[in-house]
Amino acid sequence: MAAEAGPSISRSALPEPYVVRRRSRETADTWTLEIAPHDGPPIDPKPGQFAMLSAFGVGEVPISLSGRGRGGSLVHTIRDVGEVTAELCRTGRGDMVGVRGPFGTEWPLDAALGADVLVVAGGLGLAPLRPAVEALLERRDSYGRLILLYGARTPDDLLFREELDGWREAGFDVQLTVDAGTPSWPDRVGVVGKLVESAEFDPVSAVALVCGPEVMIRFTVAALVENGISDDRLYVSLERNMKCGIGHCGHCQLGPVLVCRDGPVFSWDQIGRWLAVREL
Amino acid sequence: MRTLDAVVLEAPIFADLDAQYAEQLAGCSRTVGFEAGETLFREGDPADVFYVLRRGRVALELFVPGRGPITIETADEGEVVGWSWLFPPHTWHFDARAVTPIRAVAVNGVCIREKCDGDPALGYELMRRFSSVLLDRLNATQVRLADLYGGSHGR
Numbered sequence: 001m002a003a004e005a006g007p008s009i010s011r012s013a014l015p016e017p018y019v020v021r022r023r024s025r026e027t028a029d030t031w032t033l034e035i036a037p038h039d040g041p042p043i044d045p046k047p048g049q050f051a052m053l054s055a056f057g058v059g060e061v062p063i064s065l066s067g068r069g070r071g072g073s074l075v076h077t078i079r080d081v082g083e084v085t086a087e088l089c090r091t092g093r094g095d096m097v098g099v100r101g102p103f104g105t106e107w108p109l110d111a112a113l114g115a116d117v118l119v120v121a122g123g124l125g126l127a128p129l130r131p132a133v134e135a136l137l138e139r140r141d142s143y144g145r146l147i148l149l150y151g152a153r154t155p156d157d158l159l160f161r162e163e164l165d166g167w168r169e170a171g172f173d174v175q176l177t178v179d180a181g182t183p184s185w186p187d188r189v190g191v192v193g194k195l196v197e198s199a200e201f202d203p204v205s206a207v208a209l210v211c212g213p214e215v216m217i218r219f220t221v222a223a224l225v226e227n228g229i230s231d232d233r234l235y236v237s238l239e240r241n242m243k244c245g246i247g248h249c250g251h252c253q254l255g256p257v258l259v260c261r262d263g264p265v266f267s268w269d270q271i272g273r274w275l276a277v278r279e280l
Numbered sequence: 281m282r283t284l285d286a287v288v289l290e291a292p293i294f295a296d297l298d299a300q301y302a303e304q305l306a307g308c309s310r311t312v313g314f315e316a317g318e319t320l321f322r323e324g325d326p327a328d329v330f331y332v333l334r335r336g337r338v339a340l341e342l343f344v345p346g347r348g349p350i351t352i353e354t355a356d357e358g359e360v361v362g363w364s365w366l367f368p369p370h371t372w373h374f375d376a377r378a379v380t381p382i383r384a385v386a387v388n389g390v391c392i393r394e395k396c397d398g399d400p401a402l403g404y405e406l407m408r409r410f411s412s413v414l415l416d417r418l419n420a421t422q423v424r425l426a427d428l429y430g431g432s433h434g435r
Contacts, residue, residue, distance in 0.1 A: 123429025153429050179424050181339065181351030186379060189339065189354040191420045191428065198356060216428045 012246045015054050015098025016040055020091045021073055026159050030124065031089040032077045034069040035097060042072020046106035047131035048237060048265040051076070052245040054098035055087035062242040062260070063088075064128035065102060074099065077127035077159065103245045105265040107132040108235055109139075112207035116144040118199060118229075119172075120220050122151050122192050122212025126159045128237050128264075129211050137170050144206075147173045147199050151192030151216070154178050155185050175199065192216065193223035203228025211237040214275065221268060231269035238264050238271065254280055284309050287385055291332045293360050293409050301402050308391035312384050320361065320376035327364035327372045328389045333357055336382035341375040349375065353417070363410055365389025 017038040024032050037043065045051075045065045053076060054060035061084045067075035080089040091097060109132060117136060121129050136146055148167065152158045155178055168174045175195045177188035188195065192212075208224050210217055217236050224234055240259045243251040247261030255274035257263065263271075274280060285306035288294055294302065312331070314320060320331065320338060331338070338361050341349040352374065355361045361384075364372050370389070396403030 125429075151429060153427075157429070177354075179428070181354070183339075183341070183349050183351070183377075185339075185351060186337075187354075188337075188356070189351045191423050193423075194420060198358075213429060215423070215426050219423050219428075 012100060012103075015052070015060070015100050017096050018074070018099045020093055020095045020097060021069065023092055026077060027157050029081070029089075030077060030079045030159065032066060032075060033088065033091065033097075034067075034073050034075050035099065036069065036071065036073035037099075038096065043074060043102065044072065045074060045102040045131075047109065047135050048106040048128060049102040049104045050128070050242075050245075050260075050264055051099050051101035051103065052242075053078075053084075053088055054100075055084050055091075056096065056098060058087045059084040060098070060100075061085060061088075062239065062245060064237070064239075064264070066127035066130050067134065068131060074102070077124070077130075079124050100245055103260060105263055107135075107209050107237075107265055108207070108267075109135055111233075112136075113142050114144065114205075115233075116147070116201040116206040118147045118149065118196075118201055118206055118208040118224070120149045120192060120196070120208060120210045120212075120224070122216035122220070123153070123157065124159070125210075125212030125216070125237075126150055129209060130160060130163075132209055133167060133172065137167065137172070140171050145173065145201055146171055147175070147201060149175050149177075149192055149195040149199060151177045151195070151212075152179075154180055155182060173199070191219065193220045196220070196223040196227050206233065208234045209237075210235065214238070218275065221272065231272060232267055234268040235265055236268060236271065238266060238275075284311070284385065287311075287334065288332060288387075290334075290358070291360065292358055293413055294332075297405070297409075301405055304395050304399075304402060305387060305392065308388040308395065309385050310388075312382075312386045314378040314382040314384075316378050316380050318378045318382075320378065320382075321372045322375050323372050325372050327362065327370045329386050330360055330362035330365050330389060331382075331384040331386055333359050333361060334383045334385065336384075337379040338382060339377050339379050341377055343375065349377075354379065360410075360413060362389075363414060365393070366407075366410060 018035040022034040050064045053063045063076045066077035069075045080086045181189040241251040242260045243249045245260045247258045252259035285302040338355045339351040340353040
């Protein structure tokens, strides 16, 4: 029995070596890496999941999947904000990184079949939502209206600029907003929650997928609820001190749940009340 | 062809406004249009009007020496642009520029202030509705001060 359990424990607790296949710059401080198993089998991650990425000798961080690469490789979009992320962002083609996972729950795309879907992203929050956007477009005819509301600090901070145009052409109603615009900026300036008011969707059946910093989630959820979306059709992706990624260490506990084990994707009726507790 | 009071009532800020008040607003109103890039008003100029946008997008801009204009807010169809007409010294605090071609109802602020002075109930009703817009925008500004999109490394 121990021998049978070995590979599973190894894969979840020990980093597997992955090779960087491609690195591309998204913004001044954000990079996307495509990484592939060095000698292991290809991975089939689900939209919404995350992996623990390690820069050898430096440390490990939880990073959401931002896409699916060629031949079972993983795609992650990383902002350079600390020692580990700086090292990961500095890697180049052929370099090795460590990977545990993918872990966690996925965006409930099946639950949204036949309904309008609002995808609401703030800043780097578009990265974990990108696999969901791509999956929705793969089955475009199975959903109602597809709406992406995306906010960032400035036009230069928007991720996946070229893909945004492609998604628009493929059937997404893409609405953008920034905190500070320039005279050449043609879209909105203001908070992303304000875009909810002008979006056209059926509030009775629509499903909302939200990701961004927690303060953005809080105000966006308020706008969605005010516009008729109920708590059980509202899903958020959280990031809270995830360390082990497999529900053992307890660092990411939020009330009765462990974000790494029970999330990162939660329905609002499951998690909303706990996010409102300041002491947690 | 719809009357001006009917057009005014289409804006969310004036939803369910009593018909007599809508008529009074319409009596101070005219329809206007701006081409993309045109200026609706400039910082420091007398604020004697507000606009109810029927079509198009307006950018509120702050001119920063050395950096040029920065867009701090946009307003779209159904929204109201301008509240400086309500408060002394009745001068604009920002520039407003048409991002796209604009169709709007321009309400003369001097005219409507005089009507409010003569009918405190109308004044209260308008103040109540504009206060709601002001509160929404103040809240939005405060949220933005919290750096809504910052802080995360790899969501």
